[in-house]
Every structure is written in structure tokens, then in C-alpha cells.
Amino acid sequence: MSDRTEPQTGRETRLLILVVGVAVAVLLLLAQWRFPGSGLSVGSPNAAPLAGLAARATFDEMASAMTDVINRASPLTVIVPLEPNVVEGTAPAAGRGAAIGDEKVPMPARPPMLILALRVRSDLALLHVPAGMRLQQLDSAPVEVVAHDVEREVMLIRVPSSGSVTDTLSGAVRTFPRFAYVAALDATPAGPTVQPVFIGRADTVADQRWSHALVPASVAPGTTAGTLLFSLNGHLVGMVMGGSNGPMVVPAPALESFVQALQTEGGAPQ
Amino acid sequence: MRRVPPEIRRRELGGPDPIDRRLGVRAPLSPLTWLLSLFRTRSALGLAPSLTPGVIFLPLGALLGPHALGWIAPRLLDRLGLAVTIALAMLGVLVGLALGREIRTAARLFLAASLESAVTTIMVTAATVYFIAATDVPLDAPLIGFALALGLCASASSATSAHPDSEPAAAVATRVADLDDVLPIVLAVVAFALLGSSSRADLTVMVLAPPLIGLTVGVVGWLVFERAESGPERVVFVLGTLCLAGGAAAYLHVSPLAVGLVAGVTWALLPGRVDRVVEDDLHRVQHPLVVLLLVTAGASTTLSVAAIWLLPPYLLFRLAGKVAGAWLVAPSVEVRSSDLAAFLMPPGVLAIAFALNFSQMLPAASGQMLLSTVAVGTAAFEVFALAVLPHWGLGRRA
Numbered sequence: 101m102s103d104r105t106e107p108q109t110g111r112e113t114r115l116l117i118l119v120v121g122v123a124v125a126v127l128l129l130l131a132q133w134r135f136p137g138s139g140l141s142v143g144s145p146n147a148a149p150l151a152g153l154a155a156r157a158t159f160d161e162m163a164s165a166m167t168d169v170i171n172r173a174s175p176l177t178v179i180v181p182l183e184p185n186v187v188e189g190t191a192p193a194a195g196r197g198a199a200i201g202d203e204k205v206p207m208p209a210r211p212p213m214l215i216l217a218l219r220v221r222s223d224l225a226l227l228h229v230p231a232g233m234r235l236q237q238l239d240s241a242p243v244e245v246v247a248h249d250v251e252r253e254v255m256l257i258r259v260p261s262s263g264s265v266t267d268t269l270s271g272a273v274r275t276f277p278r279f280a281y282v283a284a285l286d287a288t289p290a291g292p293t294v295q296p297v298f299i300g301r302a303d304t305v306a307d308q309r310w311s312h313a314l315v316p317a318s319v320a321p322g323t324t325a326g327t328l329l330f331s332l333n334g335h336l337v338g339m340v341m342g343g344s345n346g347p348m349v350v351p352a353p354a355l356e357s358f359v360q361a362l363q364t365e366g367g368a369p370q
Numbered sequence: 371m372r373r374v375p376p377e378i379r380r381r382e383l384g385g386p387d388p389i390d391r392r393l394g395v396r397a398p399l400s401p402l403t404w405l406l407s408l409f410r411t412r413s414a415l416g417l418a419p420s421l422t423p424g425v426i427f428l429p430l431g432a433l434l435g436p437h438a439l440g441w442i443a444p445r446l447l448d449r450l451g452l453a454v455t456i457a458l459a460m461l462g463v464l465v466g467l468a469l470g471r472e473i474r475t476a477a478r479l480f481l482a483a484s485l486e487s488a489v490t491t492i493m494v495t496a497a498t499v500y501f502i503a504a505t506d507v508p509l510d511a512p513l514i515g516f517a518l519a520l521g522l523c524a525s526a527s528s529a530t531s532a533h534p535d536s537e538p539a540a541a542v543a544t545r546v547a548d549l550d551d552v553l554p555i556v557l558a559v560v561a562f563a564l565l566g567s568s569s570r571a572d573l574t575v576m577v578l579a580p581p582l583i584g585l586t587v588g589v590v591g592w593l594v595f596e597r598a599e600s601g602p603e604r605v606v607f608v609l610g611t612l613c614l615a616g617g618a619a620a621y622l623h624v625s626p627l628a629v630g631l632v633a634g635v636t637w638a639l640l641p642g643r644v645d646r647v648v649e650d651d652l653h654r655v656q657h658p659l660v661v662l663l664l665v666t667a668g669a670s671t672t673l674s675v676a677a678i679w680l681l682p683p684y685l686l687f688r689l690a691g692k693v694a695g696a697w698l699v700a701p702s703v704e705v706r707s708s709d710l711a712a713f714l715m716p717p718g719v720l721a722i723a724f725a726l727n728f729s730q731m732l733p734a735a736s737g738q739m740l741l742s743t744v745a746v747g748t749a750a751f752e753v754f755a756l757a758v759l760p761h762w763g764l765g766r767r768a
Binding site for chain 1: 445497501689694697707
């Protein structure tokens with residue numbers, strides 16, 4: 101039991117001073133740097149563990165489901181600003197003059213808009229770019245356009261890589277849902293937002309530009325071109341695209357085939 | 371206060387004490403037990419590293435979690451929240467039972483353990499506050515509350531790196547480690563109030579609720595446990611009481627560890643043998659719940675930039691805090707301070723329990739950052755103890 105009568109020796113004190121001194125010195129040194137990230141991902145407080153057992157109103161259930169979807173789907177999206185493309189976007193002049201000549205007048209300028217791009221790979225995002233609009237390039241953060249398919253109004257851009265996104269499309273919903281609620285995600289200046297949308301009876305429309313049949317967006321009221329649809333468990337259902345026959349929902353398998361074609365061909369299939 | 375036979379005192383992770391072995395209480399030796407025993411024996415002799423649950427189950431959880439194999443999905447992690455809360459209440463009960471039994475016979479040791487724990491908490495909290503403020507780490511929680519939470523996680527220690535009866539210093543360190551969790555659990559009530567209360571009324575509720583719930587649960591258990599007509603019925607009562615403790619704490623957003631602590635102290639101090647009843651029955655679920663805690667913590671760990679950014683102050687000042695705390699209390703417990711600090715180096719399950727507890731309360735981003743920092747730090751300290759302590763012992767013996 102020699103340890104029990106061991107006095108506090110100078111060695112112990114030296115050890116203490118050494119360890120504390122090194123800790124303070126390293127802390128002061130490290131404090132010279134600034135935190136590299138721009139911010140933490142904002143999250144709402146965790147639900148209490150018993151929250152799932154408490155009785156709730158039906159609309160609370162829906163609100164909870166939408167919150168769950170937006171939390172899961174937000175990392176899969178990137179908000180991209182678009183601006184009007186007045187140089188290339190022209191339209192036939194209306195009225196009597198148009199009937200006489202073939203001159204064109206500039207398309208009425210559309211206001212700048214935000215659109216949600218879908219991360220299809222960790223560093224690639226797919227977005228709908230309506231005719232007459234183009235990507236707004238910011239000097240502070242220029243965006244690299246990997247491919248632009250004007251016919252389909254789709255653009256593939258390179259985005260900062262995210263380790264948490266592996267392959268959004270392979271885990272997507274394979275069969276378009278019927279008589280079910282889905283979550284419709286749109287872009288706002290404050291971030292992605294979500295609305296519940298009920299999909300009723302839906303017919304499909306063949307479109308030669310896409311590998312799978314499309315679904316008219318009228319089955320999902322309130323959706324517009326660029327809206328992303330997710331199932332309530334956070335899997336991609338499809339993306340709403342504009343078209344001559346009105347907005348159409350392009351199902352996830354069609355998007356997957358399109359992206360694969362883009363990557364294998366190295367460019368947009370025109 | 372009756373005197374409790376020493377053989378029933380258990381380590382925070384359960385299992386027989388060294389005294390049990392001296393009395394010849396031996397469990398049947400399975401191949402796994404034999405292998406673990408071999409590791410421990412060789413570790414005590416300085417010949418091999420020892421295995422602790424954190425070294426095995428934290429990486430296993432990370433492997434099974436959403437960021438690796440994905441077998442534990444985020445939704446499953448959400449669902450595990452309730453089981454984690456009950457496991458936290460169980461750990462609180464175990465600490466409370468140890469405190470209730472030892473508070474009168476080992477008051478001096480308890481004060482020493484609390485002082486050591488307070489020094490570590492203060493050093494890590496102060497370093498974290500300075501580091502976050504100096505480097506502009508974005509935080510979606512109150513800075514003081516977050517730093518205090520990290521400091522409390524750092525204060526836990528388990529002394530599992532060496533066998534308690536391998537040498538006198540290890541035996542003392544084991545008892546210090548068993549008792550140094552009490553002060554952090556009490557301070558966690560304050561941290562919860564700082565983080566979660568928005569008004570004075572909330573503050574009052576969050577401070578008073580844990581002792582009141584714990585006392586109520588303790589009295590309920592005392593009334594029903596010994597009246598059970600069969601063993602299985604008694605187990606149901608014990609587990610039901612544990613669920614009541616955890617559930618009430620979760621409902622009121624207070625610390626289940628604190629609720630369990632008060633219930634455990636109540637059972638240890640009340641007349642009868644209710645504390646032994648609880649301990650026997652908890653022994654059946656103790657190890658699975660500890661594994662669940664560690665695997666859940668591992669699966670919830672995200673190696674974000676923020677979590678890695680906070681690692682240096684956590685690692686450095688936990689080390690400095692343990693050394694300083696041991697230096698302060700070593701004369702009163704009659705061991706060499708460097709030995710005490712070395713044996714207190716592994717954080718053990720309680721550190722993970724504190725982190726899970728706070729992550730349930732903090733906003734999601736801060737909670738994940740805290741849990742990840744503590745989980746990685748715990749694994750690092752366990753590996754550090756595993757690699758360094760055997761050589762440390764050899765150096766001293768030489």
C-alpha cells in the first residue's frame with residue numbers, strides 16, 4: 101500500500117503545469133483561426149421522445165408529416181436564382197403587324213425567380229429552366245452549367261459537394277402514387293417550403309422526349325413548373341416541368357434515365 | 371442507516387465487484403467471458419489493452435448508422451428516443467443507489483469525487499465558451515448552456531481501463547469514478563433549465579420537477595416492489611416504474627438522469643430491501659440498455675466540421691481538468707495524483723448518456739454537434755487509455 105502514503109511530489113505538480121500549459125497554449129493558438137463553415141444547418145428542437153404517443157388532431161399529423169418531409173428533403177435541394185433571358189427569348193409580335201410581317205419583338209420580361217434544383221449526385225443538381233429564363237450568375241458564386249437541354253427545359257449544374265447526398269434518384273418512388281398525399285416543395289427566398297398536395301385519379305401522357313410516361317400536373321393542384329414532389333417518407337416522386345400541353349409531372353424514373361443519358365453521353369441529348 | 375454489505379456495490383456498467391470474486395461468487399465462464407477476462411487480466415499486468423464497451427459499440431453504431439451501412443435509419447433513430455430516455459433513467463437509478471449507500475460511509479470520497487468533477491466541468495466549460503466566442507462558431511443554442519453541457523459530458527469518468535483490484539490506486543479511482551457522476555447529474559438540471567426554460571415559471575418547473583418526480587417514483591416503487599407475488603411480477607413493477615420515471619421526465623422535458631438519481635437515492639435510504647430488489651432486476655436489462663445507448667450514440671454521430679472543430683478544446687481541457695482535479699483531491703484520498711488522473715481518463719458510458727440527454731433538449735444542429743463531439747472524444751479517450759495506461763503502469767512499477 102505504498103500508494104496510500106505517497107505525498108504530492110514535485111513530479112505531480114510539474115505534470116499538472118505541463119498539461120494545463122500545453123492545453124492553454126494550443127487553445128490560444130487554435131483560437132486564431134475562424135470557423136470555416138458558413139453556419140450550422142438550422143434545425144427545429146427535437147421532438148420530445150413521447151411526442152409520438154400523444155393524441156393529436158389530424159391536421160397536426162399532416163403538419164408533422166410535412167415538417168418531416170422538408171427536413172429530409174431540404175438537403176437534397178439547392179435554391180437557384182433565374183433571370184429573364186431577353187436576348188434570346190423573343191416572341192412573334194401580336195396584332196395586325198404580326199400578320200403582315202415576320203418581325204419579332206422581345207418577349208415581355210419575366211421577373212427574376214427562384215427555383216429548386218434537385219441534387220441528383222453529390223455534386224450535380226437538376227433544375228427546370230423555363231423558356232425565356234436563364235441561370236443568374238453571381239460574381240461571388242459562379243455556377244458551372246454541366247448540360248442544358250433546351251427542348252426539355254432542363255439544366256444540370258455543378259453544386260458544392262454534399263457528403264450526405266449519395267444518389268437521390270435510385271431511392272426514388274418507382275410507381276407514381278394515386279389517391280395519396282404527397283409533399284410539393286418550392287423555393288422561397290428563405291429556403292425550401294412545402295405544401296401537402298393530394299394526388300387523385302391520374303392519367304398518363306406519352307411524351308417522346310422522356311423515357312417514361314408523364315402525368316399532367318393538374319392532378320396535383322397548386323403545383324407549378326419547377327415544383328418537386330416527394331412522398332411522405334421523403335422519397336422523390338417527380339419534378340413538374342413546363343410544356344406546350346401545360347405543366348407535366350416528370351416521374352423520378354424518367355429523370356433518372358435522363359441523367360444517366362446525360363452522364364454517359366457527356367452532354368445534353370438534344 | 372443500515373450498513374450495506376460491500377459485495378452488492380456494483381460498477382456503473384454492472385457486473386460483480388472485485389469483492390465478489392474474493393467471496394467466490396463466480397458466474398459460469400462462457401468463451402466470450404473468458405476472452406474478455408483474459409484481455410482484462412493481461413491489461414492489468416500491462417501486457418495487453420483492455421476492451422471497454424465504448425471502444426466496441428460506438429464504432430459499431432457508426433458503422434450501422436445512416437452515414438455508413440444505413441441499417442439504422444433516421445426514422446429508427448427517432449423511434450429509439452424513448453428507449454434512450456428509459457436507459458438514461460436506469461443509469462440515474464444506478465448512480466443514485468451507489469450514492470445512497472455510500473454517502474454516509476464515504477462522504478469524504480464523495481466530496482473529493484465531486485470536486486474533481488467540478489474542476490473538469492469548469493475547465494471544459496470555460497475553454498468551450500472562449501473557443502466558440504473567439505472562432506465565431508455559429509450556435510443555435512445559448513452559449514453558456516451549450517458549453518456547460520459539454521463540460522458536464524467531459525466530467526464523467528469510468529475507471530474501466532484497469533481491474534479495480536489490480537492495485538490500490540485503481541480501487542480508489544473506481545470509487546471516485548462511481549461517485550463523480552452525481553454532481554454533473556445535479557448540474558444537468560441547471561443546464562436543462564438554462565437551455566429549455568423561456569420564463570421564470572418554466573425555470574421553476576424544470577428545477578423542481580426532477581426531484582419531485584424522482585421522489586414520487588421512489589415512493590411508488592417502495593410501496594409496490596416488495597409486495598409483488600412473484601419474481602416476474604416484480605420485474606414488471608420495476609420496469610414499469612423505470613418507464614414512469616423516464617416517461618415523466620420526457621413529458622416535462624427534464625433530465626431523466628436526475629429523476630433516476632433521486633429515485634435511486636430514495637430506494638437506497640428507505641427501510642427494507644427495495645434497493646437490492648431494484649438492483650437485481652435492473653441487472654437483467656442493464657447491459658442491453660447500455661449497448662443500446664452506445665449504438666444509438668454511434669449511429670447518431672455525424673462528423674461535421676463543427677463537431678470536429680470543438681474536439682480540441684474538449685480533448686485538451688478534459689485531460690487538463692482530470693489532471694488538475696486529481697491533483698487537488700489526491701492527498702485526501704491518499705493516492706498519487708498522476709495515477710488517479712490516469713485511471714479516471716476513460717469517460718465511459720455516462721459521458722455518452724449525458725450527451726444523448728442534452729441532445730434531446732438542444733436544437734437539432736447543436737445537439738448533433740455536441741453528441742458527435744462527445745462520442746468521438748469518448749472513443750478517443752477510451753483508445754488513449756487502452757494504449758497508454760498499461761505502459762503507464764509498467765513505468766511506475768519500474
